[in-house]
Amino acid sequence: MRYLPLTDTDRADMLERVGASSIDDLFVDVPAVAQLDGPIRDLPMHASEMAVERHMKGLANKNVAAGDAPFFLGAGAYRHHIPASVDTVIQRGEFLTAYTPYQPEIAQGTLQMLFEFQTQVARLYGCAVANASLYDGSTACWEAVAMAGRVTKRKRAVLSGALHPHYAQVVKTMAQFTGDTIADAQPAIQTEPDLDGLVSRIDEDTACVVVQYPDILGRISDLSKVADAAHAKGALLVAVNTEPVALGAIKSPGELGADIVVGEGQAIGVGLQFGGPYLGLFAVRDPKHVRQMPGRLCGETTDAEGRRGFVLTLSTREQHIRREKATSNICTNSGLCALAFSVHMTLLGEKGLRELAAENHRLACLAADRLEKVPGVKLLNNAFFNEFTLMLDGKPARDIVRDLADRGVLGGVSLGRLYPGVDALEHALLVTVTELTTEEDIETLATELEGVLA
Amino acid sequence: MRYLPLTDTDRADMLERVGASSIDDLFVDVPAVAQLDGPIRDLPMHASEMAVERHMKGLANKNVAAGDAPFFLGAGAYRHHIPASVDTVIQRGEFLTAYTPYQPEIAQGTLQMLFEFQTQVARLYGCAVANASLYDGSTACWEAVAMAGRVTKRKRAVLSGALHPHYAQVVKTMAQFTGDTIADAQPAIQTEPDLDGLVSRIDEDTACVVVQYPDILGRISDLSKVADAAHAKGALLVAVNTEPVALGAIKSPGELGADIVVGEGQAIGVGLQFGGPYLGLFAVRDPKHVRQMPGRLCGETTDAEGRRGFVLTLSTREQHIRREKATSNICTNSGLCALAFSVHMTLLGEKGLRELAAENHRLACLAADRLEKVPGVKLLNNAFFNEFTLMLDGKPARDIVRDLADRGVLGGVSLGRLYPGVDALEHALLVTVTELTTEEDIETLATELEGVLA
Amino acid sequence: MNAPNKSGWKPQMETSEDGIHTGPATTTGNHALMLEEPLLFEIGHAEVTGVDLPDIDESAPTRLAGLERSEPVGLVGLTEPETVRHYTRLSRQNYGIDLGFFPLGSCTMKHNPRLNEKMARLPGFADIHPLAPQQTVQGALKVIDELANWLKTLTGMPGVAMSPKAGAHGELCGILAIRAAHTARGDAREVVLVPESAHGTNPATAAFAGYEVEDIPATPEGRVDVEALKARLGPDVAAVMITNPNTCGLFEKDFRTIADAVHEAGGYVYCDGANFNAIVGRVRPGDLGVDAMHINLHKTFSTPHGGGGPGSGPVVFSEALMPFAPLPFVRKGEGGNFELVEEESREATRGQTFGRMTAFHGQMGMFTRALTYMLSHGADGLKQVAEDAVLNANYILRSLEDILHAPFADSGPCMHEALFGDKDFGGGLSTLDLAKGLIDEGYHPMTVYFPLVVHGAMLVEPTETESKASIDQFITAFRSVTERALAGDQSLKQAPYYAPRRRLDETAAARKPKLAWSEPEK
Amino acid sequence: MNAPNKSGWKPQMETSEDGIHTGPATTTGNHALMLEEPLLFEIGHAEVTGVDLPDIDESAPTRLAGLERSEPVGLVGLTEPETVRHYTRLSRQNYGIDLGFFPLGSCTMKHNPRLNEKMARLPGFADIHPLAPQQTVQGALKVIDELANWLKTLTGMPGVAMSPKAGAHGELCGILAIRAAHTARGDAREVVLVPESAHGTNPATAAFAGYEVEDIPATPEGRVDVEALKARLGPDVAAVMITNPNTCGLFEKDFRTIADAVHEAGGYVYCDGANFNAIVGRVRPGDLGVDAMHINLHKTFSTPHGGGGPGSGPVVFSEALMPFAPLPFVRKGEGGNFELVEEESREATRGQTFGRMTAFHGQMGMFTRALTYMLSHGADGLKQVAEDAVLNANYILRSLEDILHAPFADSGPCMHEALFGDKDFGGGLSTLDLAKGLIDEGYHPMTVYFPLVVHGAMLVEPTETESKASIDQFITAFRSVTERALAGDQSLKQAPYYAPRRRLDETAAARKPKLAWSEPEK
Numbered sequence A, B: 001m002r003y004l005p006l007t008d009t010d011r012a013d014m015l016e017r018v019g020a021s022s023i024d025d026l027f028v029d030v031p032a033v034a035q036l037d038g039p040i041r042d043l044p045m046h047a048s049e050m051a052v053e054r055h056m057k058g059l060a061n062k063n064v065a066a067g068d069a070p071f072f073l074g075a076g077a078y079r080h081h082i083p084a085s086v087d088t089v090i091q092r093g094e095f096l097t098a099y100t101p102y103q104p105e106i107a108q109g110t111l112q113m114l115f116e117f118q119t120q121v122a123r124l125y126g127c128a129v130a131n132a133s134l135y136d137g138s139t140a141c142w143e144a145v146a147m148a149g150r151v152t153k154r155k156r157a158v159l160s161g162a163l164h165p166h167y168a169q170v171v172k173t174m175a176q177f178t179g180d181t182i183a184d185a186q187p188a189i190q191t192e193p194d195l196d197g198l199v200s201r202i203d204e205d206t207a208c209v210v211v212q213y214p215d216i217l218g219r220i221s222d223l224s225k226v227a228d229a230a231h232a233k234g235a236l237l238v239a240v241n242t243e244p245v246a247l248g249a250i251k252s253p254g255e256l257g258a259d260i261v262v263g264e265g266q267a268i269g270v271g272l273q274f275g276g277p278y279l280g281l282f283a284v285r286d287p288k289h290v291r292q293m294p295g296r297l298c299g300e301t302t303d304a305e306g307r308r309g310f311v312l313t314l315s316t317r318e319q320h321i322r323r324e325k326a327t328s329n330i331c332t333n334s335g336l337c338a339l340a341f342s343v344h345m346t347l348l349g350e351k352g353l354r355e356l357a358a359e360n361h362r363l364a365c366l367a368a369d370r371l372e373k374v375p376g377v378k379l380l381n382n383a384f385f386n387e388f389t390l391m392l393d394g395k396p397a398r399d400i401v402r403d404l405a406d407r408g409v410l411g412g413v414s415l416g417r418l419y420p421g422v423d424a425l426e427h428a429l430l431v432t433v434t435e436l437t438t439e440e441d442i443e444t445l446a447t448e449l450e451g452v453l454a
Numbered sequence C, D: 001m002n003a004p005n006k007s008g009w010k011p012q013m014e015t016s017e018d019g020i021h022t023g024p025a026t027t028t029g030n031h032a033l034m035l036e037e038p039l040l041f042e043i044g045h046a047e048v049t050g051v052d053l054p055d056i057d058e059s060a061p062t063r064l065a066g067l068e069r070s071e072p073v074g075l076v077g078l079t080e081p082e083t084v085r086h087y088t089r090l091s092r093q094n095y096g097i098d099l100g101f102f103p104l105g106s107c108t109m110k111h112n113p114r115l116n117e118k119m120a121r122l123p124g125f126a127d128i129h130p131l132a133p134q135q136t137v138q139g140a141l142k143v144i145d146e147l148a149n150w151l152k153t154l155t156g157m158p159g160v161a162m163s164p165k166a167g168a169h170g171e172l173c174g175i176l177a178i179r180a181a182h183t184a185r186g187d188a189r190e191v192v193l194v195p196e197s198a199h200g201t202n203p204a205t206a207a208f209a210g211y212e213v214e215d216i217p218a219t220p221e222g223r224v225d226v227e228a229l230k231a232r233l234g235p236d237v238a239a240v241m242i243t244n245p246n247t248c249g250l251f252e253k254d255f256r257t258i259a260d261a262v263h264e265a266g267g268y269v270y271c272d273g274a275n276f277n278a279i280v281g282r283v284r285p286g287d288l289g290v291d292a293m294h295i296n297l298h299k300t301f302s303t304p305h306g307g308g309g310p311g312s313g314p315v316v317f318s319e320a321l322m323p324f325a326p327l328p329f330v331r332k333g334e335g336g337n338f339e340l341v342e343e344e345s346r347e348a349t350r351g352q353t354f355g356r357m358t359a360f361h362g363q364m365g366m367f368t369r370a371l372t373y374m375l376s377h378g379a380d381g382l383k384q385v386a387e388d389a390v391l392n393a394n395y396i397l398r399s400l401e402d403i404l405h406a407p408f409a410d411s412g413p414c415m416h417e418a419l420f421g422d423k424d425f426g427g428g429l430s431t432l433d434l435a436k437g438l439i440d441e442g443y444h445p446m447t448v449y450f451p452l453v454v455h456g457a458m459l460v461e462p463t464e465t466e467s468k469a470s471i472d473q474f475i476t477a478f479r480s481v482t483e484r485a486l487a488g489d490q491s492l493k494q495a496p497y498y499a500p501r502r503r504l505d506e507t508a509a510a511r512k513p514k515l516a517w518s519e520p521e522k
């Protein structure tokens, strides 16, 4: 078998050294009830690379790749062009097949990369310190709520109604067990987010307010209002961002007063991948909060010869040292996705990110203008970055998405799918446009949408 | 521009250091007649990675990839399964972006690989020494004829009629200029190659006889007969192999007495690539001929600390030292293809190569039996490895190939295309079968062939 | 990239105190192929980019609610040539499985097959959106379903949750299901029992889920003390978390007995499956009474560790816990189509799900790799995997026990890991010194100081993808470094000598944390 | 792979005479990330394979004419894990552009864009057969046609032959066309004039094509001596082969005059286009009277060198030579379809073709890369390429001429290469010693001892893909090594100190050539 180097001769020699007469002798401690008489049944036997490749390609061909159809999906997962050199770098065996850098002398590659990544994320978010990544935006969101609880010693979190419903679900799921109370709400279907309503829910027991920026309907609101209100009540503002490219065009959450900024980094370097692996970003504006942060941190130091080097640091926060007192149970994080993000961000740089953001916004404005003209379509947003909400007449949006797909167009995300049971959103379609969207794609969507709505 | 690191500030600073007022000052030596006033017209300006990718994918989609249709082409270029790890290795920047190993202390990776490659090729061919590669099988074939001339001091080469016509063309093209005489012939359309006819053409002025093994019609003949005849006349036997996988099943040319063995290595590790880059293999049975070999040779030596190391050696044969007296003008060869070949051959090993050959032959026999049953089809070969010649009734083979393609089947190579004007071959179709061919593919070809012939 | 050396390396230094940099010092700080690399922010520029995009039209109207960015982000860019070189040079300062033997205990650093990487990159898998209309992603849903089926069959468990993102996330999934099950029957319990030898994520997870954590005593032979455990069981104990094979490298013989006792007492059995590689294809945890167990696809099923992740930690469940599994999950719908069950169709489900753990459906990119790996090995190959992994570990244990303290060498054969301690080291040398000595020999050290139950623990996990030649050379090197440690060879205190960096000052790093680059004050 | 160290490294050695291996010797011969690697044949086995195939059915009938192999081939195999590790470890003993500055003169070691690699691997390009029915490869034929058009437009030449496989093969193509043209008009000529500064392939090619080679004298300023050349022209001279920009790094000012004189005398002008990178997009050789010129796609157009190849050497032709271009070639047929003109349709062609140079249509894999590169840069970008390449070279020339002998520094600006000599080196030190000193500094040395016209020549070609920071650091390092060379620092004689190997004994290698591995006698 192509992945197993031991030959039968090797096995015999080794058993002899071990003093066992057969391999079964090494499994004597397994109780009889659990001893099997041979390979597990109902599973295929080993297969050649050729055969496996045929099988997997067969499955892949059953999917419609985003590149093969006009594509307008977003809602927390964004499709951007990833330069070819990103994949070259992450396929380097020294990065791909390394473990968490526990032996820093032979892990400086990963460590320096993480230090650079942390700096990029902190700057993007307008924060002082970012960690070395978490699983994804939604778990980062919960970690932020939990951290706010540790910092404020309070157990109540207020969620904006326009926080990604999956993120809200994750927070609420965890809270069931930790005993935190989560005050969430339905999103107000209006051109501007209902910040006053949100602020009014903050009280003296509130550990944090969680606001998405831009929000799930694509709207952009001035976080500083919420920050002031929260701070006035001794609560922290947790800002959530699912589209990092947006921050090339709009002010950073940190700049607007967010205390903890978390988000999904997938849009840069990682790709769609049907939802995972993604990249949880986590940063704090005030360095004094560092010791309450979850996850790994890479720090600068020097070696025995005085040369600069990097190590994982402040691990007394972590499970492998602190065990049940750790700030989080996370161990394996999203290292390689962080590398992909960092490489792509390095290629973009300040100039590229700003231009990429501008191009996304330009095309999104173009699309909004065009789609608004389709009979039966209303544009909800005044403001948006690269995605916006359309209110559709007639059929529920989920059916329209399905019909568009039948016509070969991946037309958007039905908000009804994300907010089951919220009638007001049954007819809302979230449409996303990136630099990969062509004007031709926009025209196609407009035409097919018209056809479907007719 | 994404590949150009100099900024305008850099350029200004550098011009100053250089003492030039503008970049034009550096091109003063270009005569006025050749000075252009700006970017060359009639060519597009620079484009983003996204845009270029769209354009190239558009072109790629205009081709039918071999993987997307039942595929039966060979005739000097063979499609085999290449393990995924081969590409991983050849994409390592240290291999991909290195130059010819002129500085051995920092090129041991390439050099040791070449030493291993030379050993693999020599053993596959049953020879003492192989070189570090030439361009492809056809240029290797000419180099062999030229070398035979140097060794024997004679200027006449006898070509078997069943030598790949493109190879024969290359030899004849070169001979026009070197003044060698080439005695070639038409292939005898019969189940067995006409060895007696070949032998009868050898005379006292003959430097070498060139025989393909297996030959262009897929036939296999016992080279030892030709070897003896050639040696009796003081001529060398040059054996040409275009399908290295075959040598996992049949005796090596060296074993049968060939003096120089050359061939195409593309079938192992390199892939089809529409004909290039390919891999010219060149080996000699008798070490005494080494100093007459063309191309680079890697040899073993030791370093100043007594450690084993490798260097390019015997370069006094080569153009960069010997200039007009060199054994060949070749400089850049097929280094990375040699690496791909060596990695794939390492994965196969003795066991894998033998099994791969057996599987190819098994399926080819299956296909021959099935296709023979198609009305209007006669199998020419008694013996073959993984390709054989079918004689077809009715339309010329080239039309049948075209009609099959219209039915979505890449059915084989029309020998009429390779031997224009040789009427006897107008109706001959060369069909190739490899481990990638499924029994379903064979059935499809049989059915469609029946349809086309009807 | 090679801007003037900023790393603090001192060119003037002719000889470092230990003499290894004798030979002329270099002005660049480079040593031939061992190359120094400045930080991105020291070589990049705000106006440089490696991505060609249209220039910004400042006059174009925007709809950004007046929140247009006014300050620079503070990023720098590199062109593609500089980028590729920066990361290539960094990568060369890393050790990975592709370079050599990486016996990091508990981490299963096996070879990562390249076919996995190729399959995961097929556009049909890599370029599909998690919220795409389900009729356009049937192949992806089938991948999840096929993988789920493999996992259930290999473990002999009826259910599986695919969304957990890594082992620790899987632990959380299992513990939450247990908690939900108790809550569902109105049986509030506060305690989870965890052995001291457990991985840190176990107690951390239990605490994260709101439980108190109590220790399970161990026997001198390195296994759970069944009697003591039984004695502790009671109405307050929600679950036990036991790693099997355990972190001492031993199989928990009495697991079944323990499981029965726990069930008896109304609790559930969580099994940490990180060590599944020792038994995959040979032993089904379902036959041992497990209620929930996570599987690290990035260990047993060969998906790459990537310098810290991503991983994937699906959790298999017993009948008792299945109803509480998280959303979303894939199910075969009518007409053989696959459906994704989400909140939207929650009512359509058994409805007892404890909720959602992550935004989407889990680590699809790891699923395609793991499924590719499983299909390659098949049931017979996976059994061989376990057998070779265990054989390699026992071979190492028996080849070193004569000179290295092996606390549980008499507790029977080890599973896929060999555990040693630092007893008898001379001259104040420690496990750390030995580990650093192995670095110079060209190895990544084993896991050190874990599990906590053994002094100066060294946990060696060879995995099945090492050749005998590789292991034999490792044993030779390990013996020679061990001899130096026993002899108290002080040169070990300075090791490593040949790595890109000598020992790094971790105390300084933690005392005054520098966690992001900042412009040096001029 | 790490089987017991077979490389001859001596573990017992505590300190090598130069002291650089002080610090404990290792049993493996490894030094942390600098890993020794045995030969494939020392670690592989005949019964091991990394490819799963059906076992051979010995009983199956064969149709092999009784020539079934009876002897083993003598190959060994490795599993995939061992294979990936073997080659990864080997690769780490190599220097490449991705690692650092690689100023190898005349080789144009520019960055190899990764988009090129990605595009070349699209199945529509990588997985098509050279003899596939033409209606199934229209996209491939269009790639050849588009690339041909770029080359003709960039050079201002009417025709191009795409099939030559590398530069030298392209030279051959050009020279054969010239010979065919003369023959066609019954004008037999025997001599080709080539300057001494020319690359070895020039004279070798002329000889290979059956010509006598004669030297063209040069002026002290490093250019062709026009008067001397004119004096030599006559009815026996078939062609001149001139490299422009030439290998001394200078533009041949009088190229046009030379060309006119040669044409006057009935000869043809072959231009070696290896240095096209200096003028691409800025100067069209067609405007200088060139009849034939090869273009190394693996230099100017960024296809990777791959440790020695493959390359690609299309040849552009003047009207006079076009009819003699080789087969096959691509032509736009009726209905806008592309046709491949081969022997089959030879009669359909102008029919004067000198024949075929290679089995198929040339280096398609390089065509897709080069076209991707050209489209990325565009006409404006390529002009910038030439300008930056020339600027970088002049910057280096002017930054070093004060301490290093620069023979042609006063002949005007250099083009894309800066040429130096070893005049004034002390203590018997040579260009070679300086080159080896640069290796320790982390650089690949420049081209040395070429061109032959300068003593101890050092030809430095930075290319346009180096940043200023990179070049500045190189200059600093180069100056410091030069100062050591001028001062006669004997430690340079031992360099390199830090590479995987110290200096290798090339004389021994050639005296008793060992060109293949053989089983050691027991």
Ligand SMILES: Cc1ncc(COP(=O)(O)O)c(C=O)c1O
Pocket: A330, A331, A332, C106, C107, C166, C167, C168, C169, C199, C201, C202, C243, C247, C272, C274, C275, C296, C311, C312, C313
């Ligand atoms: C025994 C054990 N349990 C749990 C874990 C946690 O798994 P992960 O790192 O995937 O979260 C690990 C991984 O290090 C482990 O070794």
Ligand SMILES: Cc1ncc(COP(=O)(O)O)c(C=O)c1O
Pocket: B330, B331, B332, D106, D107, D166, D167, D168, D169, D199, D201, D202, D243, D247, D272, D274, D275, D296, D311, D312, D313
């Ligand atoms: C000036 C010059 N001419 C010709 C050649 C030969 O080109 P190739 O190596 O592609 O055959 C080279 C390449 O080294 C060269 O530098």
